[in-house]
Amino acid sequence: MKKLGIRLLGALSIGVDDGELVLARKNKTVLAALALAGSSGLSREKLVDLFWSDSGEKQAQASLRQALAAIRKALGAHRDCLAAGPAQIAIDETWIELDVAAFEAAVSSNCDEGRERALALYRGDLLDGVRLKEEGFEAWLRPQRERLRSSAIELLGEGLESAQGGERCIALATRLLQLDPCNEAAHRALMRTFSVQGRDNAALKQFFDCRDVLDRDLGLGPSEQTVELFREIKGKRRFTANHEQPVAKPAEKPGPKAKPTITVMPFENLSDEPGQDHFAAGITSDIIQALLRHRWLAVISAANMMRIGSFSMIADDHVIESNVDYMVTGNVRKIGDRLRIGVQVIQSESGEHVWSESYDRQLEDIFELQDEITGMIAGCIDIEIGSSERRRVLGTSTRNMGAWDCYHLGMAHYHKHSSNDCLEAQRLFARSLEFDPEFGEGHALWSYMNVLSTFYFDTEPSDELFARALQAAQRAVEIDDQNAMFHMLVARVYLAQREYTKVMAEMEIAMDLNPNIAGIYCGMGDALNYEGHYEQAIEQFEKSLQLGPRDPVRWGYLGYGALAHLFSGDFETAIDWSEKAIRYPHCQYWAYAHRVAALGHLGRDDEARIAISELLHKQPKFSRSLAEQKLYFLKRPEQMQLYLDGLEKAGIRE
Numbered sequence: 001m002k003k004l005g006i007r008l009l010g011a012l013s014i015g016v017d018d019g020e021l022v023l024a025r026k027n028k029t030v031l032a033a034l035a036l037a038g039s040s041g042l043s044r045e046k047l048v049d050l051f052w053s054d055s056g057e058k059q060a061q062a063s064l065r066q067a068l069a070a071i072r073k074a075l076g077a078h079r080d081c082l083a084a085g086p087a088q089i090a091i092d093e094t095w096i097e098l099d100v101a102a103f104e105a106a107v108s109s110n111c112d113e114g115r116e117r118a119l120a121l122y123r124g125d126l127l128d129g130v131r132l133k134e135e136g137f138e139a140w141l142r143p144q145r146e147r148l149r150s151s152a153i154e155l156l157g158e159g160l161e162s163a164q165g166g167e168r169c170i171a172l173a174t175r176l177l178q179l180d181p182c183n184e185a186a187h188r189a190l191m192r193t194f195s196v197q198g199r200d201n202a203a204l205k206q207f208f209d210c211r212d213v214l215d216r217d218l219g220l221g222p223s224e225q226t227v228e229l230f231r232e233i234k235g236k237r238r239f240t241a242n243h244e245q246p247v248a249k250p251a252e253k254p255g256p257k258a259k260p261t262i263t264v265m266p267f268e269n270l271s272d273e274p275g276q277d278h279f280a281a282g283i284t285s286d287i288i289q290a291l292l293r294h295r296w297l298a299v300i301s302a303a304n305m306m307r308i309g310s311f312s313m314i315a316d317d318h319v320i321e322s323n324v325d326y327m328v329t330g331n332v333r334k335i336g337d338r339l340r341i342g343v344q345v346i347q348s349e350s351g352e353h354v355w356s357e358s359y360d361r362q363l364e365d366i367f368e369l370q371d372e373i374t375g376m377i378a379g380c381i382d383i384e385i386g387s388s389e390r391r392r393v394l395g396t397s398t399r400n401m402g403a404w405d406c407y408h409l410g411m412a413h414y415h416k417h418s419s420n421d422c423l424e425a426q427r428l429f430a431r432s433l434e435f436d437p438e439f440g441e442g443h444a445l446w447s448y449m450n451v452l453s454t455f456y457f458d459t460e461p462s463d464e465l466f467a468r469a470l471q472a473a474q475r476a477v478e479i480d481d482q483n484a485m486f487h488m489l490v491a492r493v494y495l496a497q498r499e500y501t502k503v504m505a506e507m508e509i510a511m512d513l514n515p516n517i518a519g520i521y522c523g524m525g526d527a528l529n530y531e532g533h534y535e536q537a538i539e540q541f542e543k544s545l546q547l548g549p550r551d552p553v554r555w556g557y558l559g560y561g562a563l564a565h566l567f568s569g570d571f572e573t574a575i576d577w578s579e580k581a582i583r584y585p586h587c588q589y590w591a592y593a594h595r596v597a598a599l600g601h602l603g604r605d606d607e608a609r610i611a612i613s614e615l616l617h618k619q620p621k622f623s624r625s626l627a628e629q630k631l632y633f634l635k636r637p638e639q640m641q642l643y644l645d646g647l648e649k650a651g652i653r654e
Helices: 025-040 044-051 057-081 099-108 112-121 135-162 166-179 184-196 200-218 224-236 277-292 311-322 363-381 387-393 401-414 419-435 440-456 463-479 484-496 500-513 518-530 534-547 554-568 571-582 589-602 605-618 624-630 637-650
Strands: 004-007 013-016 082-084 088-091 096-098 261-264 326-335 338-347 353-362
Touching: 004 025, 004 057, 004 099, 013 025, 025 044, 025 057, 025 088, 025 096, 025 135, 025 500, 044 057, 044 088, 044 135, 057 082, 096 099, 099 112, 099 135, 112 135, 135 166, 135 184, 166 184, 184 200, 184 224, 200 224, 261 277, 277 326, 277 401, 338 363, 353 363, 363 401, 401 419, 401 440, 419 440, 440 463, 440 484, 440 589, 463 484, 484 500, 484 518, 500 518, 518 534, 518 554, 534 554, 554 571, 554 589, 554 637, 571 589, 589 605, 589 637, 605 637, 624 637
Parallel strands: 004 096, 261 326
Antiparallel strands: 004 013, 082 088, 326 338, 338 353
16 A cells, blocks of 8 residues: 655645545644654644644544544545554554655755755745644744754755856755845855846846845845945946846835735737637736746736726726735737737836836747746746746646637636526637647636536536536646646535535645635635535635635625625625625626525515516526525525525515
8 A cells, every 4th residue: 555645844735646635724734743743643632732722621622533533534545544542642654654754864864865855855844834823733833844944944055055056056045045035145146146147137136135135134234245246246237228127126115024916917919810809818817827826926816807998997996906016917919820928017006117028929939938928027026936936837737729729718708607608618628628638727617617507507407417527627636736726626516516525625725725816715605604604704705805806706706705694694795795796797697686685684675676677687587496496505404595585575486
């Protein structure tokens, strides 16, 4: 039997070659803590203190027993590795492969090969991204995280000393700065390497970054050695008519900020050919998706945004509303087999152009071009992104032009949200898979459109349909198990199947992979809502609204949130959220229906009659029986009854 792989350095991951362990986030963290403790294990009292310190003793012990039972069940064939005694709980280390143990062994080897292996294993800080409200857990984790981080910093410093410039030097230095932002040796290494490569602007910007971080974190200025290098590079810098413009220093803002924020505005389609809006939208979407994978970067309105109205009005409104640090704008012109793209990054507060570039390439070079653009955008915003990280996020899951084109045409139809467009999107996503059967997005979106059609349109829900949809979504995860969207869409199928525990597990995986996607929080809110946890559900919907102020499916976040308010008995807020949803283009009839049900419960008959008229205009077939048929995913009978009663009180009798 293959050993259970447990990766604690970086994002938490537990599983074997054939898949990730599906387990709620807290339970997975309990398993991680036991693995970290080694053969000695942890006492039941210690586990209670780490994970349930805010509960009473009896409740905490019960929670621990439930967690252990869930872990044992999820482990399947590996369940015997968990030894749970009356006082002590431990994991048999012969059953597992633990990256922390391998890292420490590699460090201790004291050889070049060992150091390289150690650096490869150190994917990030111990349990990076894991946050629990229990102070005891954080206090227990902190010294272990710092110890491992110090070892990685020492290894990177040693590697940097022996590096001879080039990409390896950049990779080591940027990784070192991610762990130790005040390391002047790493800053100088980047300055020298950039200068040798002829990237003097990047070298000078590196100095300014160094100066700013030293002032912010230590209250100190750069050393004389660093200043002298700056003067040397500045002195030899050559200005020509074709030289890149100096990178603008972002305006200082009061107070610390965890990560820079960026929004990508819809690229303008300047093509002479008709029907090419999807092409510009596709490029916009791919750049957004690539940037979303940067955990250090918060991407606002992270969705495929369709172009409406005046560009300047959208841009100004969006910047004000979102308070983003940077805005990416651009245009696309497709002429025959040539592609021309203009891109610029603007510092929102100052209005200064951080970076701009124009490209004129063969159409066949589109994917490499997108990679280049995305890397430049990320690099000009935060130079600390390393080459290895850049390689991780660049690119799409297909390099087939036919698959790419069908996919983005399908996305254009998806965002129109009509029955015919839904069918056409399904066809196009299926067509993309004919071009490239390994295209993860094609599998995932084909799955989602089939599920979506059962809720909004005329497709009848069935076990067979959901089984095929689940198979397709899981195939996408097999192709790329680090894609948060794929896990999110697996969860949407589970939701249709009323498998709420699995929904939560997949959504937590998606959130761990990328906490910047608005749709993940909406999906989490859905699951919590149908389980009856209304307050928690509403919190998730509010987060989705915060992350997607210009999301084309924002009406969905508002509509699903309105349903949570309705179930909680807050009918006034349900009406408010429904009415906000209705204002958005392509809003579906369910937001209208939620408003009718809420008005019915409040006895506001005159408003209800008008609302029913608007609902029937949107969906002429709507009735109480249709609502009962389409709300098949509701778990709690009282939720269905509350909804149907509201419709009846409003005046919908059938």
